[in-house]
Amino acid sequence: MALVATGIGLKGFRITPENIRIGGKVPKGYYRRQFQEAWDPPVERCDHCGQPGDLYPAAYGAADALLHPGCRDAWVAAQDDLSIPPYLDRRGAVA
Numbered sequence: 001m002a003l004v005a006t007g008i009g010l011k012g013f014r015i016t017p018e019n020i021r022i023g024g025k026v027p028k029g030y031y032r033r034q035f036q037e038a039w040d041p042p043v044e045r046c047d048h049c050g051q052p053g054d055l056y057p058a059a060y061g062a063a064d065a066l067l068h069p070g071c072r073d074a075w076v077a078a079q080d081d082l083s084i085p086p087y088l089d090r091r092g093a094v095a
């Protein structure tokens with residue numbers, strides 16, 4: 001299926017007209033497949049790994065996220081990753 005039209009303001013969607021062969025003519029126009037990504041609802045992605053899938057809401061302190069069950073512990077650990085000044089970092093020091 002093809003739609004032959006131009007100048008309908010699709011730059012924001014990064015949809016640009018293509019050459020559409022109709023019989024012996026080749027006008028500029030659009031194919032259905034060009035609109036599919038813009039029509040489809042956005043895919044939700046895990047706030048930890050960035051992949052889609054079965055996601056569940058999680059909260060830790062003031063932070064909240066949508067996560068895979070297997071990403072929850074790593075996400076919580078990342079929330080606990082406190083940054084401290086080097087002069088206070090005693091990791092590796094002999095006890």
Ligand SMILES: [Zn+2]
Nearest residue numbers: 046049068071
């Ligand atoms: Zn994940």
